[in-house]
Amino acid sequence: MNSATVRNLLVRGMLAGLAAGVLALVVAYFLGEPHIDSAIGFEEAHAHGHDHGEEEELVSRSLQSTAGLATGILLYGVAFGGIAALVYCFALGRVGRFSPRATALLLSGCALLVLYVVPFLKYPANPPAVGDGDTIARRTGLYLLMMVLAVLLAVAATLFGRRLAPVLGTWWATVAAVAAFAVVTGLAYAFLPSVNEVPEGFPGALLWRFRLSAIALQITLWTGFGLVFGELAQRLLRPGAVPSRPPAAAATTAR
Template sequence: MNSAIVRNLLVRGMLAGLGAGVLALVVAYFLGEPNVDSAIGFEESHAPAHEHEVELVSRGLQSTAGLATGILVYGVAFGGIAALAFCFALGRVGRFGPRATALLLSGAAFVAVYAVPFLKYPANPPAVGDPDTIARRTTLYFLMMVLSVLLAVAAVIVGKRLAPRLGTWYATVAAVAGFLVVIGLAYAFLPTVNEVPGDFPAALLWRFRLSALALQATLWAGFGLVFGELAERLIHPRPAAVPAGAAAASPQ
C-alpha cells in the first residue's frame, strides 16, 4: 500500500471518526446525561450542608459544548489511529475486503480496548469512587486495557500460525479460547475495585453503565460502517458510468 493511499485512508478515518462521534454524541446526550444529572443530584443531597464547591464550568456547558468537544475530538483521534491499523490489517487477517476488514477491526477493537477493561473496571457515575484512589484506579484500568490489546494481537498471531495445521475454524476457536483463558486469569489476579456507596441506587448505576457501553458501541460500530464504505470506494473505485447518448453514438 503506497503512501498516497495511506494518507487518504488516514483522512477518511478521521472523517469517519467525526461522523461516528456525532452518532455517539446523540447517545451520550439522550441516554447518558440524564443519569449523570441524577448521580450529581444524589451526590449533592448527601454532601454536608456547609460544603459548597465553586463551579468553574456550569453544568449546562459541561453537558452541551463540553460533551460535544470531548466526544468529537476523541472520535477524530481514534479514527485516525484505527485507519492506520486498518492499513496494516488489510490483507493480513484473511481474505476480507475493505468493508469487512473495517467492521472486523472495529469489533475487535471495541472488545479489546473497551469491553474487556469495562467488565473488570466498569465506568462509574459521579458520587461513586474515592478521590484519594483515582490514580490507582486509573492505573489498573489502563493496565487492563494494555493487557487486553496485547493479548488480542497475540491471539491473531497464534491463530494465523495454527491455521495451516488446524484449519481456519479450529485455529480461530483455539486463539479465542486462549485469549479468554488469559483474560480470565487477569480478572482473577488483578485487584477488584468496589467503591459504590451502599445507598447508591442500583438502577441508576446500571443505567449509567449501560449508557456508557452503548456510547462506545455506537462509536465503534458507526466508525466501522462509515470508514468501511469510504475505504471501499477509495481502494476499489466504481467505474465511471457511460452516458446513454455517448454509448449510442459510439461506433459499432
C-alpha cells in the same frame, strides 16, 4: 500500500471518526447525561462535612453537558479515527481475504472488544458520586493496565491462531485462539485487584442504567466508524466494486 493511499485513508478515517462522534454525541446526550444529572443530585443530597453550595463552579453543568460534551466526543472521534485508519492500513490483507469494507467492520469490532469491553467487564464505568476521590490514580492505572493487557493478549492470540492454522485449519485455529484469549483474560480478571467503591444507598438501577448508556455510546462510536470508514475505504481501494447508476438513469442524465 503507497504513501498517497495511506494519506487518503488517514483523512477518511478522521472524517469517519467525526461522523461516528456525532452519532455517539446524540447517544451520550440523550442516554448518558440524564443519569449523570441524577448521580450528581444524589452526591449533592448526601454530601456532608463541606458546604459544597458555596464552592465556586469553574465550569457550569449546562456547559459541561453541551459544548464540553460535544468538544470532547468529537475530538476523540477524530483522533481515534485517524489512529484506527493507520492500524487499518497495516491490517488490510493480513487478517484474511476480506474486502476493504469487511476489514473495517472486523477491525472496529475487535477494537470495541479489546479496548473497551474487556477492560469494562473488570472495571466498569461509574457515574459521579461513585468512587473515592483519593483512589482516582489507582483506579485509572488499573483500567489502563487491563486495557494494555487486553491488547497484548489479543495480539498474542492472533499470532497463536496463525501458527495453528496450517495444522488445524482456519476455523479450529480461530476457535483455539479465541478460547486461549478468554482463558488468559479470565486469569487476569482473577489476579488483578477488584474495585468496589459504590456508596451505601446509591440506587442500583441508576448505576446499571449509566453503565448501559456507556456501553451504548461505545457501540455506537465503533459501529458508526466501521460502517462509514468501510464504505469510504471500499470506494477508494476498489472503486469498480461500488455499484454505479443504472444504465437507464445514466442515459437520462446524458440527454
